[in-house]
Amino acid sequence: MKKNRNVGVIGVGQSKYSSHREEVNQPEMIHEAVVAALNHSGITLDDVDCIVHGNMELFEMVHQPDLWHTLGTGSYGKETLRVTTGGTTGATLVAVADQLVASGLHDVVMAIGFEKLQEGHTTGGITNMADPLWARQLQTGALTGMTAADVIEEFGEQRAKMASMKYRIIMDKHAMKNDKAHRRLGLEFDQAEDLAKNSPALVGELRMIHMCSQSDGACVMIFASEEKAKQFCKQPAWIKDHVTVHREESFCIFGEPDYVTSHRYAAEKLFGRNGITDPLNQIDMFEMYDPSSWWGLDWIREFLMLEGDSHIKMIENGDICIDGKFPINPSGGVTASNPIGATAMVRVAEAALQIMGDAGEHQIPKPVNQAMASGFGGTMWTVLFLLTKDVPW
Amino acid sequence: MDNKDKPLVTVADIFGTMESRVNPEGVQGVTANYGYIITGEGGGEWTVSVNNGDVEVKNGIHKPQVTTTCAAEDWIAITLGKLDGMSAFTSGKLKVEGDLGLLGKAAKFFHKYTPPVPEVTVADIFGTMESRVNPDGVKGITANYGYVITGDGGGEWTVCVADGTVKVKEGLHDPKVTTTCQDEDWIAITLGKLDGMTAFSSGKLKVDGDLGLLGPATKFFKKYVPASGMEEEVGEELIVLKQILSLPQKFSTGKVMGKFLNALKDKKILANKCPKCGRLQLPPREVCAICVVRADQWVEVGPEGSIATPDIAYYASPDPLTGESRETPYCSAHFLLDGCKDHETLWHELKDEDLPKAKKGVRVRPVWNEERIGAITDIKYFEVID
Numbered sequence: 001m002k003k004n005r006n007v008g009v010i011g012v013g014q015s016k017y018s019s020h021r022e023e024v025n026q027p028e029m030i031h032e033a034v035v036a037a038l039n040h041s042g043i044t045l046d047d048v049d050c051i052v053h054g055n056m057e058l059f060e061m062v063h064q065p066d067l068w069h070t071l072g073t074g075s076y077g078k079e080t081l082r083v084t085t086g087g088t089t090g091a092t093l094v095a096v097a098d099q100l101v102a103s104g105l106h107d108v109v110m111a112i113g114f115e116k117l118q119e120g121h122t123t124g125g126i127t128n129m130a131d132p133l134w135a136r137q138l139q140t141g142a143l144t145g146m147t148a149a150d151v152i153e154e155f156g157e158q159r160a161k162m163a164s165m166k167y168r169i170i171m172d173k174h175a176m177k178n179d180k181a182h183r184r185l186g187l188e189f190d191q192a193e194d195l196a197k198n199s200p201a202l203v204g205e206l207r208m209i210h211m212c213s214q215s216d217g218a219c220v221m222i223f224a225s226e227e228k229a230k231q232f233c234k235q236p237a238w239i240k241d242h243v244t245v246h247r248e249e250s251f252c253i254f255g256e257p258d259y260v261t262s263h264r265y266a267a268e269k270l271f272g273r274n275g276i277t278d279p280l281n282q283i284d285m286f287e288m289y290d291p292s293s294w295w296g297l298d299w300i301r302e303f304l305m306l307e308g309d310s311h312i313k314m315i316e317n318g319d320i321c322i323d324g325k326f327p328i329n330p331s332g333g334v335t336a337s338n339p340i341g342a343t344a345m346v347r348v349a350e351a352a353l354q355i356m357g358d359a360g361e362h363q364i365p366k367p368v369n370q371a372m373a374s375g376f377g378g379t380m381w382t383v384l385f386l387l388t389k390d391v392p393w
Numbered sequence: 394m395d396n397k398d399k400p401l402v403t404v405a406d407i408f409g410t411m412e413s414r415v416n417p418e419g420v421q422g423v424t425a426n427y428g429y430i431i432t433g434e435g436g437g438e439w440t441v442s443v444n445n446g447d448v449e450v451k452n453g454i455h456k457p458q459v460t461t462t463c464a465a466e467d468w469i470a471i472t473l474g475k476l477d478g479m480s481a482f483t484s485g486k487l488k489v490e491g492d493l494g495l496l497g498k499a500a501k502f503f504h505k506y507t508p509p510v511p512e513v514t515v516a517d518i519f520g521t522m523e524s525r526v527n528p529d530g531v532k533g534i535t536a537n538y539g540y541v542i543t544g545d546g547g548g549e550w551t552v553c554v555a556d557g558t559v560k561v562k563e564g565l566h567d568p569k570v571t572t573t574c575q576d577e578d579w580i581a582i583t584l585g586k587l588d589g590m591t592a593f594s595s596g597k598l599k600v601d602g603d604l605g606l607l608g609p610a611t612k613f614f615k616k617y618v619p620a621s622g623m624e625e626e627v628g629e630e631l632i633v634l635k636q637i638l639s640l641p642q643k644f645s646t647g648k649v650m651g652k653f654l655n656a657l658k659d660k661k662i663l664a665n666k667c668p669k670c671g672r673l674q675l676p677p678r679e680v681c682a683i684c685v686v687r688a689d690q691w692v693e694v695g696p697e698g699s700i701a702t703p704d705i706a707y708y709a710s711p712d713p714l715t716g717e718s719r720e721t722p723y724c725s726a727h728f729l730l731d732g733c734k735d736h737e738t739l740w741h742e743l744k745d746e747d748l749p750k751a752k753k754g755v756r757v758r759p760v761w762n763e764e765r766i767g768a769i770t771d772i773k774y775f776e777v778i779d
Contacts, residue, residue, distance in 0.1 A: 019477050022633055061638060127714070132644045133654070134676050136714060137769050138725050138740055145704050184479060186497055202708040252674070254727035255701040255738040 001241065001273045006391055007101040008229030008236025009352040011041025011222035017182035017337035019118060021216040026065065027072030030114050030218045034073055037110065037220035040358070043232055048222070049106040051075040054083035054093045054113055055341030058128050059120035073112055086129065087289075087377020088244075089113060090219065090345030095383060097223045098239045107225045113342035114218035122214055122340075129378070143211070145204020146254075148294040152205060155312060161205070163312045165192040168210060168293035168335060170321055175332025177322070177362040182215040182337040210293045210335070217339035219346045226391065237352035237371075239385065240392040243269045247380035262382040263302035263374070270372075270384050271305070279304050283386075284368045285327045285354055287347040289376040290334050300328065303374060303384070323365050330354065330362040344375030348385050355389050402508045404431050404465050407472050408439045408450055411503055415448045419501030422446075425492075427499060428457030433465040443502065459491035472506050513619045515542050515576050518583050519550045519561055522614055526559045530612030533557075536603075538610060539568025544576035554613065570602035583617050649679050652691070654767040662730060662759070664737065666690040673737040675730070694737075695730030697758045697778065701738045702727040703751035724751050728775055741769070744776040 013036025015021075015029055024032070038044060051073055053066040062068065066075070066082045073080075081100075085092040090113035097111040130139035152160040169189055175181035187195070199209035229236040245262040253259050267279075276282050288303065290296030300320070301311035314320055320328040331350040334343055351371040353359040368389065375383035408429070420443050427441040440455040441448065454460070463471070467486045470476035478500070481487040489496060519540070531554050538552040551566040552559065565571070574582070578597045581587035589611070592598040600607060646654055649665065653676050656663045664673040665688040667681030674681070674688055681688045703726040712719050723745060727738035743751055744760065757775040765771040 020475070023631055127712075132642070133646055133650050134769050135740065138742065143706065143708060145706075146702055149702070149704075200707070203704055203706045252672075252736045254740070255729055255736045257735065259736065 002393055003102045004104060005102055006226035006229075006393060007098050007223055007239045008226065008233065008391075009221055009239065009349075009356070009387070010224045010229050010233040010236050011037040011039075011043070011220075012349045012353055012356075012358070013037025013040055013220040014180045014342075014346065014349065015216075015218045016180055017213075017215040017217035017339055019182065019213065019215060021116065021118070026060075026062075026114070026116055026119075027069045029072070029116065029216065030069050030112060030220075031072035033114070033218040033220040034110070034112065037222050041222045041232055043108070043222065045074040047228075047232075048074075048078060048108050048110045050079040050081070050100060050109045052081045052083055052093050052096050052100070052109060052111045054085075054089045054111075055115050056086055056089055056125060057084050058125035059122060059340065060116060061120060069112075069114075073110075079106070084341075085377065086381070087340060088344050088375040088381050088383050089341045089377070090343055091242075091289075091348065091373075091375025091383035091385070092244070093345055094221065094223075094239070094348045094385065095242050095244060097221070098242065101223050101225050104225075107228050109223045111221045111223065111345065112218065113220075113339075113345035115339040115341040115343075116216045117214040117338075117340065118216055143203045143206060145202075145206040147292075147298050148205035148210075151294060151298055155309060159312065161196040162192055163315045164210060164293045164297050165196045167297045167315050167320070168195075170315070170318070171290070171293065171296070171329055171333045171335050174322055174330050174362060175336035177330070178332050178336070179361070180217075180337070181332040182217070183213050184332070184336070206292060206294060212291045212334045212338040213336065215337050215339040217337065217342055219339075219342040219349055221345060221349050221352070233356075235356050235389070237355035238388045238390070238392050240388045241270060241274055242383060242385045245269070245382045245384075246378070253380065261299075261302045262380040263299055263376075263384075264305060266374075266382040266384040267303050267305050270386055274386055276386075279372075280326055283326075283370050283372050284366065285330065285351065285364055285371050287329055287331065287351045287354075287371070287373040288333065289344055289347055289374050290329065291338075291376065293335055296329075296333065296335070299374075303372070322362060327364050330359065330364055332362075344377070344383065347373040347375060348387070351385070351387050355387055402469050402473065404435050404437060404468055406509070407469070407506055408437075408441075410506065411441065411450045412448055414503040414506065416501060416504050417446065419498075419503070420446055420448055423495075423498050423502075425459070425495050426455060426457045427495070428454045428460035428491075429468075430454070430460060430462040431465050431468050432462065436465040436468075441499075441502075448502070457491065459489060459493065459495045461496070462488045462490070473508070474505075513580050513584065515546050515548060515579055517619075518580070518617055519548075519552075521617065522552065522561045523559055525614040525617065527612060527615050528557065530609070530614070531557055531559055534606075534609055536569045536606050537567050538606065539565045539571035539602075540579075541565070541571060541573040542576050542579050543573065546576040547579075552610075552613070559613065568602065570600060570604065570606045572607070573599040573601070584619070585616075647679065649677050649688075651767075653677050654771075656693075657771040658765045658767055660696065660759075660761050660765075661693055662695045662739070664692050664694045664733065666692050672735075673733055675733065675737055675739045692732065694732035695739075695759070697756065698728045698730035698733070698739075698775075700726050700743070700751065700753055700755045700757060700775075701729040702753065703743065705748060705751060720745075722748060724748050726751065726775070728757060741772055742774040744774045747777040750777045 013033040015032040093111040097109040100106045100109045130136045169187045172185050172187040175184045195209045199207035243266045245266040319325040322330040351373040354368040371387045373385045423443050424445050429439045440451045471478050535555050540550045551562045582589050664675040665677035667688045669684040669686050705724045707722045709721045724743040726743050756778040759772045
């Protein structure tokens with residue numbers, strides 16, 4: 001597999017993520033991230049050829065938000081595309097921007113993901129995603145305790161609960177280093193027992209503390225062809241490859257036996273065509289779309305194609321900490337900040353910042369030459385990215 | 394009642410109610426003085442003294458270990474949950490001096506502050522009725538309902554229902570049924586604090602005339618919401634506009650799902666089978682997406698089976714289909730019906746009373762609704778077979 005031409009990330013901008021952004025409207029909030037990304041890349045809007053824009057429109061129920069947002073995006077007179085693929089929107093925006101540049105259609109593309117969840121109805125939006133003939137009566141939001149139940153069954157109650165709480169506390173410690181993050185709770189490891197028991201239960205053993213936030217915010221990334229990227233940026237983060245895997249069926253994954261998840265399937269494809277045989281050593285960090293700490297824990301095994309309890313050990317040993325052997329989500333991840341249409345893009349943006357060396361206080365102390373980022377949505381949708389420090393080809 | 398001139402939520406009320414809102418578990422083991430300097434109109438200085446379980450709120454600042462400074466409007470917003478305390482701190486709206494570590498504990502000291510409830514009047518209940526008409530509820534009904542509400546805040550009203558239209562008039566006008574009730578009881582019934590049937594049984598609510606007309610009357614109106622004393626606190630040019638969308642929708646089933654849903658009317662559960670890989674689909678789909686062939690064979694499964702994956706929800710998420718919050722806890726589950734294997738499960742609900750028995754492998758059967766229309770709701774829920 002070889003791309004038509006190399007594509008580099010040359011700028012990242014993020015608004016502050018928060019549950020309260022009543023002081024700005026949608027275009028204003030997006031404008032913050034647009035300005036930040038332009039400043040980071042050192043280019044101006046005149047250098048941008050095309051803008052791709054997306055969110056999960058079911059949430060705010062605004063049709064063609066990109067037209068309203070023209071005021072904040074600066075897209076007037078430029079080619080513009082709108083992309084909306086549910087939870088994976090932010091990741092699909094990156095995939096589209098990458099393809100637009102790789103194909104040679106455009107040299108510089110700006111991708112914008114945003115959500116103002118406080119302006120919509122998250123549960124309503126998610127219920128409307130469900131099959132209207134059968135599932136809407138049953139679907140009341142994105143909450144499920146099934147993964148928690150599975151992990152508890154496989155590894156025992158005490159070990160499973162402590163591992164998921166340790167994962168959560170590590171994520172919070174990372175978020176404390178990221179001033180854009182929405183929830184920065186200041187958790188300590190000695191609170192694990194208490195939180196696992198006393199945090200309000202949502203569904204089964206999925207508790208309030210495990211679940212992601214509902215945030216307002218915008219993320220912007222700027223992509224450039226190799227020639228332009230080298231002209232504008234000392235160290236671009238190169239998009240080497242990405243895979244999108246969707247599972248068509250909503251209903252046919254529950255019950256026995258285990259099935260191949262879209263995460264593992266995507267990882268197998270991505271690793272296969274990029275010569276990755278030992279992901280833990282060949283990849284330096286991973287920004288994972290982790291909607292809850294139960295899923296985060298469980299999905300480490302899927303994405304890294306591990307078996308048995310190696311993923312649990314990675315958490316228990318602190319390998320996933322920012323200064324650990326295999327850092328995961330130094331940004332704090334999705335449990336800290338979740339502006340849904342931006343969330344999956346933030347994963348790629350944060351991986352890019354690590355490669356560029358611009359992550360600030362949450363920069364990983366070791367060199368980052370190759371990074372992975374994932375997006376998640378729907379029942380089982382995965383978008384998986386591989387980013388590199390060296391020009392891929 | 395002039396709420397705009399007199400805000401119901403004041404900083405003084407927030408501090409004044411603290412001692413009554415102490416969360417014993419939250420203050421256990423903590424001994425420290427927390428100072429609060431609330432600036433701006435309605436502000437003041439308070440000290441919350443926590444002494445291993447005891448809490449005393451004093452006016453003024455008294456040897457605090459940590460002092461929080463914040464504008465009155467922000468403090469109210471934080472207390473009401475409209476402003477995230479951490480965000481306020483991050484953004485500098487809330488400043489802290491002293492032992493920062495003590496603040497984390499303070500978040501658990503008190504139960505939630507509830508603003509004083511605005512005064513509800515009988516006149517407001519009747520006055521808002523025409524705007525709260527539920528068109529489906531009044532359809533096909535023509536009758537005058539008289540109400541004699543006794544007490545200082547009472548009066549007489551007639552609700553005139555004429556096949557879909559509703560007029561509320563003062564005084565009694567040829568009522569076919571008249572309800573007599575004390576003002577405070579009528580308010581309590583309207584707010585859902587007193588059950589109408591209980592009030593009737595206990596004699597608090599008396600009825601003259603055609604008693605049968607009262608049953609339908611419970612569906613005439615949408616819920617009464619007291620005029621809120623909490624006006625949106627918005628400064629300068631910043632306004633938050635509220636909108637509610639209600640979107641009627643209809644969906645075509647197609648032949649395959651249509652056959653499945655039709656069979657439910659006869660209490661039959663049909664799956665369809667892929668001729669190539671042999672797997673069942675439940676609910677059925679037009680093709681087997683894996684083999685990419687039409688799934689054209691039909692198999693009746695169940696109706697009994699077992700629980701494959703139970704999911705017990707404790708969180709009352711608002712149901713967008715009804716606008717109501719669901720009663721919790723409830724259990725949605727994937728059921729493996731007899732004749733099915735592996736992932737050939739059916740997603741539905743388990744009977745509330747069976748929640749304690751919700752375990753993998755437990756035998757269940759469907760409970761059917763009397764009236765079946767070819768929808769998921771034809772199965773009320775599954776129940777455990779003892």
